[in-house]
Amino acid sequence: MAFPEINPRTPVLVGAGQASERIGEPGYLRRSPVELAAAAAREAITDSGADVAADIDTVAGVRQFEISVPGVPAPLGRSNNYPRSVAGRVGAAPRRAILEVAGGQGPQHLVNELAAAIAAGTAEVALLFGSEAISTVRHWAASEDRPDFSETADGDLEDRGYGLEGLGSAFEAAHGLTDAPSQYALFENARRARLAQTRQEYAAGMGALFAPFTKVAAANPHAAAPTERGAAELVTPSERNRVIADPYTRYIVAREKVNQGAAVLLTSVAAARRLGVSEDRWVFLHGHTDLRERALLDRADLSAAPAAVLAVTHALDLAGIDAADLAAIDLYSCFPIAVTNVCDGLGLPVDGSRELTVTGGLPFFGGAGNNYSMHAIAETAHRLRAMPGAYGLVGANGGALSKYSAGVYSTTPTGWRPDESERLQAEIDAWAAVEQAGQADGWGTIETYTVKHRRDGRRTGIVVGRLAADGRRFLAMADDDETLELLGADEPVGARIRVRSTASGVNVAGIG
Structure with a gap:
């Protein structure tokens, strides 16, 4: 395959890697978040088939949970400069290091942003990564033999802050609305009522949606919970599957106890050719969008999040395809409605008849903090290389159905396509907000x-x-x-x- 006419500044994904370990299994090394991310980054570099480490000019790290809100302790310690700690592990000395804001949209947003930077000529080789070692941290926190993950890395850091503005309020916290299961359960029950379904019908639907996810996770060597489960088992309360927030049982919410890292490598076409990256490694970004929903209590309809649907629709439009053309889909799946919201908007089935994850999803593959979708991007890239010309979609969600970044990928060559996220965001911001009663009697x-x-x-x-x-x-x-x-x-x-x-x-x- 040859792409002689393509603009040399066109961004391409040339490497993707993942790393994981499970406590008690062979090969468990008690790796820190930095070590897990570095292992995934080395895999991504190796996956490119070229020696590119010395040419990396930009690194971008996704925040771990323990650095996503102020005041959260790190029982085993942490790096003072996560992106540069990882860069140093792989032999890179980038001129720019980014620490992204919190939120599951982060991985796809960074791909969108740094692909645009490559197209503009302000970057040439960018390494993106993230990781979580929550399972290891919790397991060893009280042990006398606990590892020490503290380290110091020199160099400047573009720390973008937590990015929590608009994702919650003191008023919501005073009324118990502080945790993700409760927030998403409000959306879920509103959707059930809109569909006029009984509790039993709706629970059966959530089980049918997620049962195929467990099958994908069971076959994924990086999955934190690789166990296939039936639809009824997922939604039937039991001693191991307790109710968390109506209508959610434990099995159908994101699993945070993971030890996982993922990374992707982006270059310009010119850099890929100069570094000797074979064209059969190239995956192009055909469509991309980054949008933000209104604050939770401002939304006109609590049963849906139209900004997410708009983000995916625009990414598909930019790519010039429809949802029916997708050979691979990974929709962020922290809770069922994060998947069904997009499916409702696109007309995709939610009965398990269409595969909607490439990893196994957050409850079963694992909710690797803010970094889950980096795994989805890596897996999508590998799948598309095996299906030349096919298209894949990654939908990444952050907050309470608050922030959504979408990407459409294919090995089919294409030049850089600017998106219209700014215009679409202005439309969203102009939507009428529901009037609220701070005091209600x-x-x-x-x-x-x-x-x-x-x-x-x-x-x-x-x-x-x-x-x-x-x-x-x-x-x-x-x-x-x-x-x-x-x-x-x-x-x-x-x-x-x-x-x-x-x-x-x-x-x-x-x-x-």
Whole structure:
């Protein structure tokens, strides 16, 4: 294959690598996040078939969970400069080092951004990577024989901060809306009500969606939980599969206890040729988009996230293809609705008849912190090389269905195609926001809800509703038996409740 007419500044993905280990299995080395990322980066460089380490001018690291919010401890220590620690391990001395903001959109966003930088001529060879060693950290944190992951790396760092603006508020935190399962459960129950499905029907659908994911994970050597499970097993509560937040059981939420790293290598066509990277390693980015949804309580419809659908649709349009043309798909799968939201918008089936993951998904392959989609990109690249001319989609989600980055890949050569994310984002930002009631008193109706289940058996209800008097949206908590019984009924959405403002927030004060 030869691409004589292509612009030498065109970005290409030329290398992809992954690394992993599981406690108690042969070869387990207690590797740190830096070591896991370095192992994946070395694999990506090797995968390119060329000696490119000395030519890497840009490195970009995805944040581990322990550096994604302020004040989180690192029981085993950590690097002061994660990107340069990894770069040093592989023999690279880049002029630019980036530490990306938090969020699962990060890997695809970095590919989109640095591909554009290569096309603009401000970079030539870029190494992107991320990793998590959460399983190792938790296992060894209390041990006298624990490893020390502390290290210092010299050099400047473009630290972009946490990127948490707009992803939560003190008001939401005061009402118990602090954890991802509760946030996503609100969306899930709103979608169930919109579809007019019973709890049993909806649970069966979540199981049918994710059962094929377990099959893919079972065949993936890097999967953290490589066990095939049936649809009913995934959604049936049990001692090992407890309810976390209605309607979620443990088996169908992202698995964070992983030891995984992934990396991809991007170059310009000119650099690839100069370095001797064979054209059969080249994978092109045909479409790409980065969009952000409105803040959670501002959204007009809590049963869907249209910005994510818009991101994927635009990436496909830019590539000149439809969803039906995709040979490989990986949709971010921290919770079922992260997948079904995009499928609903694109008309993709959610009954398990279409493969929607190349890795096995976050609950089964593993939710490698913010870096999951780097694994999806790496796996997609390998699959597409085996299917020359085919197309693959990676959809990467961050926050509470908040940030979405999409990429469409193929070995088919194409020049760089600028996206219209800025224009589309302006449209999203202009969408009308729902008026909210910071203090809510009186009667209203339930818009959506969840019940959080703690390990000790305690339960807390969270309700989003609309006041009957003026239609403003309210957020309320409940822990009384009467309200919890209502939230466990066949269909709480639309039920009439009374709310009352107190010094600590809005509470459900009665049902009617």
